[in-house]
Amino acid sequence: MARLFEAPDWRTYRMSYREPHRQLEPLEREAALVGRALAVLREAGILPHTDYDHGKMLAMRRAVAEAFEIPWTAISPRMQRLLYAINAIAQPQNMIAAGVFCGNTFISNAGAAVGPGACYRARHLIGVEIRPNEAARAERNVRRIDPSGVARVVAADAVDICAGFPEPIHLLYLDADGGPEKGKGIYLDILLAAYEKMPPGAIVLAHNSVNSAGRLRHYLEFVRDRGNFRESVNCILDPEGLEASVR
Numbered sequence: 323m324a325r326l327f328e329a330p331d332w333r334t335y336r337m338s339y340r341e342p343h344r345q346l347e348p349l350e351r352e353a354a355l356v357g358r359a360l361a362v363l364r365e366a367g368i369l370p371h372t373d374y375d376h377g378k379m380l381a382m383r384r385a386v387a388e389a390f391e392i393p394w395t396a397i398s399p400r401m402q403r404l405l406y407a408i409n410a411i412a413q414p415q416n417m418i419a420a421g422v423f424c425g426n427t428f429i430s431n432a433g434a435a436v437g438p439g440a441c442y443r444a445r446h447l448i449g450v451e452i453r454p455n456e457a458a459r460a461e462r463n464v465r466r467i468d469p470s471g472v473a474r475v476v477a478a479d480a481v482d483i484c485a486g487f488p489e490p491i492h493l494l495y496l497d498a499d500g501g502p503e504k505g506k507g508i509y510l511d512i513l514l515a516a517y518e519k520m521p522p523g524a525i526v527l528a529h530n531s532v533n534s535a536g537r538l539r540h541y542l543e544f545v546r547d548r549g550n551f552r553e554s555v556n557c558i559l560d561p562e563g564l565e566a567s568v569r
């Protein structure tokens with residue numbers, strides 16, 4: 323059985339996809355709930371501790387609100403904070419984010435290492451988006467807050483990028499939607515392309531562990547199998563959810 327963190331109000335904590343910057347609750351409550359999720363990740367051995375710089379997370383949030391063109395997003399403020407915190411704590415040298423759309427999910431992860439929220443130096447932070455127009459917009463968005471180029475977006479199939487990546491993958495973030503046939507079921511294809519490159523301690527994060535649980539059934543069975551991943555936690559802070567698993 324997978325471990326679970328459930329915010330008591332996750333069913334009623336709802337964002338509007340077209341108003342991503344609207345504050346939904348007092349920041350103290352948001353930080354406290356995310357802190358409780360991080361504590362479960364620490365207990366599971368997925369994270370070494372739960373400390374991150376709240377001011378830098380807010381600096382990343384402000385920069386995204388000012389600089390990014392976001393037609394819509396399903397990343398709630400709680401999810402944005404959780405993704406930032408996991409990356410800030412785990413400090414992956416190489417991170418690949420699959421299915422980044424306009425780049426908001428990507429920067430929620432990469433923003434721990436680039437731009438005004440940076441708290442460590444990474445080697446490669448790669449966002450992958452299969453639709454060229456969306457990849458171009460995501461790249462434009464990211465460039466506005468990361469002139470360094472450490473974080474970049476490529477227009478490609480995430481399966482190919484993971485299969486061809488020449489270095490260890492320390493954190494893999496999954497958010498690709500493979501169309502009517504596969505849907506979010508494509509997560510398992512992407513993970514399998516990356517799996518052998520993920521060293522012990524590497525983390526995979528899967529968005530939509532709640533609202534796409536049906537399409538993710540095979541993926542969730544794979545990461546919750548202790549023969550494949552040491553631990554896996556379903557973090558339910560909002561109606562989308564995030565499954566976090568460690569090799």
Ligand SMILES: C[S@@+](CC[C@H](N)C(=O)[O-])C[C@H]1O[C@@H](n2cnc3c(N)ncnc32)[C@H](O)[C@@H]1O
Binds near residue numbers: 501
């Ligand atoms: C639903 S969007 C993710 C949106 C994100 N959850 C947010 O709230 O901002 C999924 C994206 O995955 C992309 N995608 C689908 N298959 C892909 C693949 N094989 N490799 C890379 N991107 C892919 C789609 O083009 C789409 O932009």
